[in-house]
Every structure is written in C-alpha cells, then in structure tokens.
Amino acid sequence: AQxxxxxxxxxxxxxxxxxxxxxVYETRDTTYYLFWYKQPPSGELVFLIRRxxxxxxxxxxxxxxxxxxxxxxxxxxTITASQVVDSAVYFCALSAVNWVFGPGTRxxxxx
Amino acid sequence: KAGVTQTPRYLIKTRGQQVTLSCxxxxxxxSVSWYQQTPGQGLQFLFEYFSETQRNKGNxxxxxxxxxxxxxxxxxxxxxxxxxxSALYLCASTTGGYAGELFFGExxxxxxx
Numbered sequence: 001a002q003x004x005x006x007x008x009x010x011x012x013x014x015x016x017x018x019x020x021x022x023x024v025y026e027t028r029d030t031t032y033y034l035f036w037y038k039q040p041p042s043g044e045l046v047f048l049i050r051r052x053x054x055x056x057x058x059x060x061x062x063x064x065x066x067x068x069x070x071x072x073x074x075x076x077x078t079i080t081a082s083q084v085v086d087s088a089v090y091f092c093a094l095s096a097v098n099w100v101f102g103p104g105t106r107x108x109x110x111x
Numbered sequence: 112k113a114g115v116t117q118t119p120r121y122l123i124k125t126r127g128q129q130v131t132l133s134c135x136x137x138x139x140x141x142s143v144s145w146y147q148q149t150p151g152q153g154l155q156f157l158f159e160y161f162s163e164t165q166r167n168k169g170n171x172x173x174x175x176x177x178x179x180x181x182x183x184x185x186x187x188x189x190x191x192x193x194x195x196x197s198a199l200y201l202c203a204s205t206t207g208g209y210a211g212e213l214f215f216g217e218x219x220x221x222x223x224x
Binding site: 033035037042043044045046047050052091095096097098099100101102103104 | 154
C-alpha cells in the first residue's frame with residue numbers, strides 16, 4: 001500500500017523566514033515518482049516539482065529547494081526567504097500505480 | 112494551450128439525487144483522474160481513465176462512477192447523494208504515465224443539502 005504523510009498540518013511564519021515542509025512516504029514499488037503541488041487560495045493545484053525514485057539529487061529552483069532521501073523515505077521542501085504569496089496549501093504526492101496525496105500543509109506567511 | 116476545464120463549477124443538490132460532473136482535459140492528454148477534496152479527508156483519489164478504460168479505482172462506494180469518451184473528455188457520476196458527498200471534485204489530466212505531472216482543473220464544488 002502507498003501512503004504519504006505530512007505531519008505538519010499548519011505552519012505560520014513571518015515574511016523572509018525560511019520554512020521546511022516535511023513529507024514522508026511509504027511504498028513497496030521500486031519505481032515511483034514524488035511530487036509537490038501548491039494550492040493557493042484560488043483553489044487550483046499547481047505542479048512544483050517531480051522526482052523519480054532513482055534520482056536522489058537535491059534541487060534548487062530560485063527560493064525553492066527539495067531534499068529527497070530514500071533512506072528515510074522523505075521528500076522535504078524548503079522555501080527560503082518566504083513571501084506572502086507563498087501562502088497556500090502544499091501537497092506532497094506519490095505515484096506508482098496511481099496517485100496518492102498527503103493531507104497537505106497549510107502555510108501562512110505573515111507580513 | 113487551454114487548461115483542464117471542469118463544469119459545472121458550483122452546484123447544489125439534495126440527498127438522494129444524482130449528479131454528473133464533466134472534465135475536458137488538455138488537448139493530447141489521454142489520462143484523466145478524479146479526486147475528492149474535503150477538509151477532513153484531504154485529497155482522495157477516485158479513479159483514473161486512460162483511453163476510455165478505467166485503469167485504477169480508489170476506495171469509494173459504487174455510487175461513484177465515471178467514464179471517458181473517445182475524445183478523452185471524462186464524466187463522473189454520483190448517485191443517491193449523501194450529505195457527506197459535499198466536496199470539491201477535482202479533475203486532472205496527464206499525457207499517460209504515472210511519471211508525468213498532473214494538470215488540475217479548478218474543480219466542481221458540490222453541496223448536498
């Protein structure tokens with residue numbers, strides 16, 4: 001069975017603070033894909049990043065960075081110097097034979 | 112390139128009625144998946160269609176059904192509505208495999224009274 005856990009339900013930070021969103025997954029598949037999606041208040045989920053199970057290289061894209069560690073089954077997401085526009089619900093997801101989403105972490109960035 | 116289009120955006124039904132939601136995927140995308148989003152349960156996978164065939168199904172009762180047409184457009188149907196079916200129903204499309212990113216529509220918000 002596949003499962004995605006996001007232990008942080010809600011996080012509040014002040015603008016310009018760094019924030020890390022945690023994601024832990026479970027799967028028995030050897031080939032799988034991990035994703036992060038952002039759901040702003042407008043409601044439409046937006047794709048942020050994808051990683052496959054064979055690529056543990058961490059990635060940085062502007063203020064966003066991702067840390068994939070297969071040994072701990074984690075795929076964490078860090079926003080550096082957060083901004084008010086980063087306020088949203090962030091979902092971690094796993095796909096192998098279907099898509100499984102975590103419960104989401106609501107991030108509030110206060111001015 | 113047009114995005115994923117879902118209709119209707121909002122609807123109100125009463126218990127016992129049925130509802131049909133529509134999803135038009137991005138042109139060229141052959142996979143359409145459906146999700147139910149509620150505050151308590153989060154985003155839950157309903158089913159996925161690929162080339163008119165249901166490829167996967169989540170853990171929902173048989174009242175929830177779907178289909179996909181030859182032009183990849185998809186519909187989902189919920190019969191004998193219950194209060195607990197009130198939710199945002201999201202549709203997503205992708206090119207075909209599970210490696211690809213999902214492109215989501217804005218959703219259909221269903222309220223059951």
